[in-house]
Amino acid sequence: MKLLTGNDLASGAVVWWTGSDWSVHLEEAADVGEHAEEIMAVEEAARRVNTPYAVDAQATPNGPRPSHIKDRIRALGPTVRPDLSLPKADRAAGSWVI
């Protein structure tokens, strides 16, 4: 599957395309299939997201998981600061990142 991600223009937060909007939660990310380019064009023009790009991912029972470690770290937060991760302060939440 392919996911679309970027950073929120105003806050800089990592966001994922849900199919109709952007969410900070990876679990809400939608498979954009072959439509990444057209979604990015519309969303960037609308100033809703900064520097969007498509990433490869796998579907799992717990939600989508990006293939590359960099995007998994973007999804959760710094591995060295679990107190800043999403969901907040859940050390087990990062078990799939590395």
Added chain:
Amino acid sequence: MYRYDHYDQAMVDARVAEFRDQCARRLSGELTEDQFKPLRLMNGLYLQLHAYMLRVAIPYGTLSGAQMRMLAQVARKYDRGYGHFTTRQNIQYNWIKLEDAGTILAELATVEMHAIQTSGNCIRNISSDQYAGAAADEVADPRVWAELIRQWSSFHPEFSYLPRKFKIAVIAANEDRAAMKLHDIGLQVVRNDAGELGCAVYVGGGMGRTPMVGPLIREFVGADALMTYLEACLRVYNRYGRRDNIYKARIKILVHDLGPDEYRRQVEEEFAQLRAAPGGGIDPPAAEWDRIAAHFAPPPFQASFADDEPDLADPDFRVWLSQNVQAHKQPGYAIATISLKPVGGIPGDASAEQMDLIADLAERLSFDEVRVTHAQNLVLPHVPKRELYALWQALDAAGLATSNLDLVSDIIACPGLDYCSLANARSIPVAQRIAERFADMDRQRDLGELKIKISGCINACGHHHAGHIGILGVDRKGVENYQLLLGGSGAEDASLGKITGPGFDEAGIVDAVERTVEAYRRLRADSSERFLDTYRRVGMQPFKEAIYG
């Protein structure tokens, strides 16, 4: 320390207003990201993995208590309660909102701070010796020279779009505590045979993907000609630096390709032309030197403290004293390094509360001065010896009294893949695991000076080339892999580390470092021989045998 004059403050305030307007235009959609990116980078605002990152300049690593307190305020109000001190003596905030950027810069400007020229292909923050003004071995205070260079390079119209970024370091002692020869230009303030002050000029050092130790280009440039000489050095680079290839655009490539002799010839030719022009060059009059130097006059030390010695009854304090406290040129005073490397901590990170405490301690005990080191620690440069025990107690209560300066756990680590969009691998967890492996203080002290430096990509922000033991994180088919290097040094005996062989995974690199260190214990001539000296004496082979079996 230096205080802004009317021109300094007006320049910074004007830039804040300009950037605030640019941020608003980006948020409104008037500017695209392609248009906005070079503007935000000129003001130190990057877009990193998780959010915008703001890099704030700390000229030659010197801060007042009020400035440190402002850094704490920014961390608390606009970030997530902490900041990261970098290998260029700056501070970075990792969670900045674009909508707050203008306000943050306005607040920083109230304490004479900014983020100008902390990114982009310009002359960056001038770095220096963290012991400046306090070290017994310096011939002058290098910050006077660094401040003049800061003024020359700020908004320099000819050098705002260089082929690539440009870093200058200034020291004034034979012991190099600023990795001077690994900068685009390294300056060592020296006296000539006539007793006059000037600089030895090294050009073309650097790390990154093509590390080089800068060659000596001129043995001595007098104080009255230094700025003109630097102008000539930059002009030759600006004219002939490789703008066609980002990987060959740094001055080290130009100096290497031309050869130091030809580069020197061209600089001397340019220098002669500048000196022949009306006015005789761009150097300021002696009065301007004197004006700047007055800002760095020694603080009012108490001569009556000369015979003071601290109470050594507390054994933990004694360890800290012997490891983290250095001799001061003024009898009765000492230089105290505050380690930002607690075992298991993140190298260079400090919380807002810790920054507030250090600001208080600087005001009370160090003539209102704090220094940032390129090794990501902090320094109180002028502490009366009679106050050292009270200082240690206050630091210890805040988790800031780790006694590991220059030991195996005093590790430089870049932010790596935990924060940086350029990184290929994480640096911080490797530093944490190594520090935990060597947590025993007796073991660390037995090993002596041993500098480990870790970078998460080839750009080498973690100075891995200059580590006695260097570690470089790479991406091997989407998996983190770590190369091990031995034999580097950023000090006066500057050298570049060599790769030992095949890389390791995260657990494997920690084991490999331990095997390297244990090999050193077996190979050293005696306990006084440093790791680096043992390596230089015996070479790579016995270490390779220990590492790979």
